[in-house]
Amino acid sequence: MRYLSALNPVSRVAEVLPKVKKIEEVEKVAVWDAAGRVVARDVVAPHDYPPFPRAAYDGYAVSSDATPGRFRVVGTVLVGQYKRDLSLRPGEAVYVTVGAFLPEGTDAVVPEEAAKREGEHVVVDRRFEKYANVDPPGSYVRKGTVMLRQGFVATPFDVVGLLDVGITTLYAYRKVKVGIVATGDELVVPPVDPEVAAELVMRGRVIESTASLVAWYIQTFMPYVEIREKVVTSDVHEEVRAVVDRHLAQYDAVIITGGAGPSEIDHFYKLGYEGLRGFRMKPGRPTSVAVVDGKPIFGLSGYPISALHGVIRIVEPVLRHMANAARAPSHDWHYATVTQDVPGEMAQIVRVKLETAEGGLYATPLKARHHSFTEPEAGGVALIPPGGVKKGDVVLVLAYRDVRKL
Amino acid sequence: MRYLSALNPVSRVAEVLPKVKKIEEVEKVAVWDAAGRVVARDVVAPHDYPPFPRAAYDGYAVSSDATPGRFRVVGTVLVGQYKRDLSLRPGEAVYVTVGAFLPEGTDAVVPEEAAKREGEHVVVDRRFEKYANVDPPGSYVRKGTVMLRQGFVATPFDVVGLLDVGITTLYAYRKVKVGIVATGDELVVPPVDPEVAAELVMRGRVIESTASLVAWYIQTFMPYVEIREKVVTSDVHEEVRAVVDRHLAQYDAVIITGGAGPSEIDHFYKLGYEGLRGFRMKPGRPTSVAVVDGKPIFGLSGYPISALHGVIRIVEPVLRHMANAARAPSHDWHYATVTQDVPGEMAQIVRVKLETAEGGLYATPLKARHHSFTEPEAGGVALIPPGGVKKGDVVLVLAYRDVRKL
Numbered sequence: 001m002r003y004l005s006a007l008n009p010v011s012r013v014a015e016v017l018p019k020v021k022k023i024e025e026v027e028k029v030a031v032w033d034a035a036g037r038v039v040a041r042d043v044v045a046p047h048d049y050p051p052f053p054r055a056a057y058d059g060y061a062v063s064s065d066a067t068p069g070r071f072r073v074v075g076t077v078l079v080g081q082y083k084r085d086l087s088l089r090p091g092e093a094v095y096v097t098v099g100a101f102l103p104e105g106t107d108a109v110v111p112e113e114a115a116k117r118e119g120e121h122v123v124v125d126r127r128f129e130k131y132a133n134v135d136p137p138g139s140y141v142r143k144g145t146v147m148l149r150q151g152f153v154a155t156p157f158d159v160v161g162l163l164d165v166g167i168t169t170l171y172a173y174r175k176v177k178v179g180i181v182a183t184g185d186e187l188v189v190p191p192v193d194p195e196v197a198a199e200l201v202m203r204g205r206v207i208e209s210t211a212s213l214v215a216w217y218i219q220t221f222m223p224y225v226e227i228r229e230k231v232v233t234s235d236v237h238e239e240v241r242a243v244v245d246r247h248l249a250q251y252d253a254v255i256i257t258g259g260a261g262p263s264e265i266d267h268f269y270k271l272g273y274e275g276l277r278g279f280r281m282k283p284g285r286p287t288s289v290a291v292v293d294g295k296p297i298f299g300l301s302g303y304p305i306s307a308l309h310g311v312i313r314i315v316e317p318v319l320r321h322m323a324n325a326a327r328a329p330s331h332d333w334h335y336a337t338v339t340q341d342v343p344g345e346m347a348q349i350v351r352v353k354l355e356t357a358e359g360g361l362y363a364t365p366l367k368a369r370h371h372s373f374t375e376p377e378a379g380g381v382a383l384i385p386p387g388g389v390k391k392g393d394v395v396l397v398l399a400y401r402d403v404r405k406l
Numbered sequence: 407m408r409y410l411s412a413l414n415p416v417s418r419v420a421e422v423l424p425k426v427k428k429i430e431e432v433e434k435v436a437v438w439d440a441a442g443r444v445v446a447r448d449v450v451a452p453h454d455y456p457p458f459p460r461a462a463y464d465g466y467a468v469s470s471d472a473t474p475g476r477f478r479v480v481g482t483v484l485v486g487q488y489k490r491d492l493s494l495r496p497g498e499a500v501y502v503t504v505g506a507f508l509p510e511g512t513d514a515v516v517p518e519e520a521a522k523r524e525g526e527h528v529v530v531d532r533r534f535e536k537y538a539n540v541d542p543p544g545s546y547v548r549k550g551t552v553m554l555r556q557g558f559v560a561t562p563f564d565v566v567g568l569l570d571v572g573i574t575t576l577y578a579y580r581k582v583k584v585g586i587v588a589t590g591d592e593l594v595v596p597p598v599d600p601e602v603a604a605e606l607v608m609r610g611r612v613i614e615s616t617a618s619l620v621a622w623y624i625q626t627f628m629p630y631v632e633i634r635e636k637v638v639t640s641d642v643h644e645e646v647r648a649v650v651d652r653h654l655a656q657y658d659a660v661i662i663t664g665g666a667g668p669s670e671i672d673h674f675y676k677l678g679y680e681g682l683r684g685f686r687m688k689p690g691r692p693t694s695v696a697v698v699d700g701k702p703i704f705g706l707s708g709y710p711i712s713a714l715h716g717v718i719r720i721v722e723p724v725l726r727h728m729a730n731a732a733r734a735p736s737h738d739w740h741y742a743t744v745t746q747d748v749p750g751e752m753a754q755i756v757r758v759k760l761e762t763a764e765g766g767l768y769a770t771p772l773k774a775r776h777h778s779f780t781e782p783e784a785g786g787v788a789l790i791p792p793g794g795v796k797k798g799d800v801v802l803v804l805a806y807r808d809v810r811k812l
Binding site: 009010011030031032047049051071078079080082084098099100101141144156157159160163164165166167168184185187190191194197198201202203204205206207208209210212213215220235279280281282283284302303304305308309312313322330331332333334344345346347348349356358360361383386394396399402403404405 | 415416417429436437438453455457484485486487489504505506507559562563565566569570571572573574575588591592593596599601603604607608609610611612613615616617618619626641685686688690707708710711713714715718719723736737738739740741750751752753754755757762764766787789792800802804805808809810
């Protein structure tokens with residue numbers, strides 16, 4: 001098949017999946033280091049959070065039953081302090097800041113600006129209901145709630161959401177280790193003198209950027225892949241073979257760029273692997289893939305856009321499968337149609353569920369669970385302009401879960 | 407205005423822009439280091455590229471006038487080799503690989519598989535037109551073409567496109583230097599023992615993640631900003647003031663997180679700057695901004711989602727203005743409606759111009775200028791499925807320029 005006479009439909013990449021060895025090793029990682037990792041076990045809340053009523057506003061913690069009324073201020077609880085044992089008696093209050101756990105005997109917060117301070121007393125002239133300006137126990141998350149599902153790639157938003165409720169470790173699959181081998185006698189490899197490099201290009205040389213673009217795509221869309229090495233080789237086939245063999249022994253997958261076409265330089269062909277050689281895709285026809293002992297070897301064109309096309313169509317589905325990644329991350333602003341009215345005079349940011357229908361993106365606002373981000377349903381935050389939006393309006397959404405149907 | 411009684415509409419951020427000092431320093435940078443930098447002068451092609459006819463296919467370089475015919479193969483020109491001086495006589499051919507400049511006297515490439523080799527001769531049995539399987543001189547880019555406009559943030563795609571045609575340097579504004587000051591006695595700062603951290607959260611402490619989320623947003627959407635320091639301080643106001651003063655002296659902007667609300671701990675208020683304190687936004691009302699000697703100081707909530715909202719609405723417009731960034735980068739898959747039919751049996755990737763209309767995204771395929779990415783009009787590459795698409799169909803687009811109207 002030297003001349004790629006029988007190109008494969010791109011859908012044949014599906015045949016590769018059962019042949020590769022999926023990552024099985026699982027490790028416990030600190031949540032603050034988990035962004036980009038594939039979650040190996042459902043992350044389940046081990047407790048209600050907050051465990052006690054928590055101030056949602058700066059002010060005076062009181063017993064709601066005693067409002068309206070006059071209270072003696074007997075102390076202060078700042079966020080981060082633990083003074084649950086400071087049991088208040090009837091007629092007593094403490095000053096609290098947002099995030100502080102309320103002392104026993106109190107269940108509401110009177111905003112600082114709604115209370116009148118009189119020496120060591122404070123006067124509250126209206127009724128405050130139970131849990132007014134308070135996040136009740138379990139209001140962020142209930143014990144047993146699935147916060148992040150197995151197979152999801154943890155995002156910076158998940159990190160925030162989990163730490164917020166005191167979940168500090170999770171189980172993740174180890175990353176897929178990949179070696180990249182950029183081949184070509186013509187390659188000029190930065191850093192070099194830019195003027196000299198420019199001159200060389202005018203004499204037919206090529207500044208290495210294909211493997212760099214491939215690496216960028218992997219780092220951006222496949223954070224569960226670790227590029228262990230990026231090596232530039234000559235076109236001497238023995239050199240290419242030696243590097244590929246070493247990478248194959250050390251890593252889970254190898255990506256070769258350049259020398260993929262049907263020419264006298266055709267490393268993938270000369271390596272002699274059984275596999276799919278050439279796909280019905282434009283550009284990028286020489287894209288190839290073979291599997292050796294469960295490890296995929298990819299051959300990509302030396303041209304940047306052709307190689308990128310090969311990464312998108314062939315490399316990404318295979319590596320994602322190996323990584324056990326069911327839901328990849330996103331990291332951009334998107335346009336989406338809101339499925340409900342969102343009223344409000346102020347400018348807002350609201351968490352949304354993102355869904356793809358008829359190829360477009362639809363955003364359904366989720367009931368705000370206070371300040372916590374994480375829940376498997378949420379996929380982004382929508383920016384609502386002052387005055388609100390109507391069902392059917394298009395808004396900008398900062399998505400953190402992949403909007404592609406994969 | 408201790409209690410944020412008079413909140414500002416978010417649109418008032420526009421009043422801040424004329425007060426900040428824009429970055430004026432310009433530096434020459436190597437293109438391979440330019441991703442994320444704001445271009446300070448239009449990048450103009452200094453020459454046609456390719457400078458000579460270039461092989462677009464592996465095969466035999468011949469004179470089109472002599473086809474069909476029989477040629478004696480007198481040599482080989484591999485990509486990266488410069489053999490323009492190898493002038494061919496009538497009836498001679500050379501073997502070339504994709505990317506090689508054709509020797510004088512040749513103007514077409516006969517694909518290897520379309521020619522019959524007979525010893526040191528090759529037989530071509532049909533006519534090949536001038537520039538068949540050849541990229542003509544200037545076909546990638548014409549001398550004088552604007553490749554990348556002043557104010558655009560260079561992306562990894564621009565790097566590839568510029569290097570491809572031998573442009574190796576450009577002028578960029580220096581990055582905006584920012585200091586982040588995360589305040590709060592309650593903060594637990596990783597890395598720490600995760601089990602201990604979890605225990606502390608159940609006793610009211612908070613694991614620092616707000617400033618980390620702010621840093622992530624800046625790194626992702628404002629690559630033209632350099633976070634020089636991220637410092638965590640106590641709530642002792644003198645400590646906060648000392649750190650803010652030092653950052654203000656050393657950097658172009660300072661971001662304070664936490665202690666922004668109207669409580670006893672309210673660093674932004676206590677710092678005493680004249681500015682906009684509190685915005686009509688939910689969450690994130692305590693978001694504040696002041697300008698001292700052309701340098702903005704931002705006060706953000708200690709809550710992650712509130713702080714994020716403040717960054718999006720208030721910080722980003724100001725820093726982008728300071729950075730001279732007219733067109734920010736994008737880095738994600740988007741849904742877009744194609745404005746023209748794209749026929750084709752093969753799976754394709756095509757460069758597209760991206761436009762926002764009625765809030766949605768529209769993609770107009772651009773005439774492929776071979777393998778070069780860069781041109782100011784292009785904003786992404788669209789993935790076309792096998793069989794092509796019709797005008798009005800929705801396709802996935804990998805965008806590399808910001809899809810927001812800013």
